[in-house]
Amino acid sequence: MSIASASRVLNGIGGSPETTRRVREAAAAVGYVPNAIARSLQSQRTGLIALAVEDIGNPVYVAMMRAIEAVVAESGHQLLVHATGGDVAGETALLRRLAHRYVDGMIISPIRITDVHVEALTASPVPVVVVGQLPEDVPVDNVRADSRTGVALAVDHLVGAGRTRIGFVNGPLDTVPGAARDAGFRAAMARHGLAVDPAMVEVGDFQYAAGRAAAERLLARTDPDAIVCANDLIAVGALHALLVAGRRVPEDVALVGMDDTELAQMSFPQISSVSLGSAERGQLAAGLLLDRIADGTLAPRREHVAPSLAVRASSGSVQ
Amino acid sequence: MSIASASRVLNGIGGSPETTRRVREAAAAVGYVPNAIARSLQSQRTGLIALAVEDIGNPVYVAMMRAIEAVVAESGHQLLVHATGGDVAGETALLRRLAHRYVDGMIISPIRITDVHVEALTASPVPVVVVGQLPEDVPVDNVRADSRTGVALAVDHLVGAGRTRIGFVNGPLDTVPGAARDAGFRAAMARHGLAVDPAMVEVGDFQYAAGRAAAERLLARTDPDAIVCANDLIAVGALHALLVAGRRVPEDVALVGMDDTELAQMSFPQISSVSLGSAERGQLAAGLLLDRIADGTLAPRREHVAPSLAVRASSGSVQ
């Protein structure tokens, strides 16, 4: 019994009935299981696709992941997720290890873009798609949201509802989304002729606890009639702070979050939120990746997804 | 320049200054990146560990993942997460593909255990640790919670606070946790001499929307003074239903969730919740796995984590 024959039977190519039987018996007897590593070395593919996000605890990434999974499963790939913790070293280490052909491709959504990222991205031996902003000259497939316009949607909505003392709780300014949302907030306020009171702006990280603490600080020193939050985790934290402080939402203070995750709908009252199209971005990113895996010579593409606003009880007329 | 010399330099073993320089230059010029697959075929390890859970959108798995990540990172491994969607075919496909040596080991937390699972588990060529119940005779490392006792903790607490009309919103009874929690609820009620009114029991899946819908059905036909929920997602959904229905929590209806996730603390009022020690279970599972990776001849071990109750506003005295 030759190795070649065994391989053929196990892959369902040819083999006489007798040979097939003998191979199957032997395999069962030995408890044979194919070694996927060896197979991949030969086939130059693993059937695996990786997704690297900062924080898998943030529902926005869960939504993105589900959208990606649906697309890649279609093409017979399996999706693996890695949480980087926003750590630059961790992200690039991932690129170094995984991208060195453990996976057929990867989608990464970094919240910070450093030179190290750019270098690792361009040097990656496997196809990579970035979800998020990327310097213009980096030749990597890329799908981006427009959080600047997204914040403007929120501000426009609040101003239209008669709010003028609008607070803003943001994430770190040294992150790409944090910087974009800050700029978007200031631009939108200016457009409406509203000054940005420094006391009305708070910065934490993109988490619930930070959002709650930031909102508490904000409420301790000023009196907003609306608060825009840089994501839904922050918004839920701010809602908590508002309710604990005895503010009615939306009567006293209107609240708008961002990312339009499940969290916004799970809260009470439900929170208005700017959708940055996370599911759609995931779907597009997966498509770009599969295309590039199929043909590595494609020119880098860049897709955009427009924001939209979901108005709910937290900023709407009293339910 | 021989391949062996290049390999040595790239791995930092030996090499004269001159050779080292030449190798590095050549590598940079060609844009050489090591092929991890080939390296793994040789070294018989990938440095990767996989975690398979049903629903990464459930914070309980996020907590577990973080605990696991902390442990495996210590030993130089990288953690990859796969969401199975509770799908048996998907879970076993994962075992088949990943476990065939793409990873050095895996931790899986199935909510259903079928014969197919058992077979795949025992046949796995790489070390596997199961988080959750497992038939006694399956020789696989295993760490389990005691959700039966956990539900009892919730019921005891509510009865102790004078509640008698206690409702129960559970997940599917054909899942391991669903069945255990149902049994635990009935046993605890019986112990207190309380009858279980069928109208007071609802079943959905372990999600927010199902929890909310189930609580709405329950409230439409009966009038509980307390509700126990089989996990925090359900509890948040039930809280939403209660508030929409105009019930005060905890004055009119006390609420207790399970898993003690971030969600319980993010809600308003904060939700009392039974901790099943998800972080600790993750930590233990990771330890078991690393031990087994180091020594495959170890006898299968079984760890237990005791539940505890975190009392918060949703069932406590009025804040």
Added chain:
DNA sequence: TTGTATGCGTTATCAT
């Protein structure tokens, strides 16, 4: 220190 040669477990090519 450096080069040669072998093996890791498969698949694929080529004879037979």
Added chain:
DNA sequence: ATGATAACGCATACAA
């Protein structure tokens, strides 16, 4: 239909 063999890219035992 089957068997021998090369190749995938790397690490290492051994010889030089």
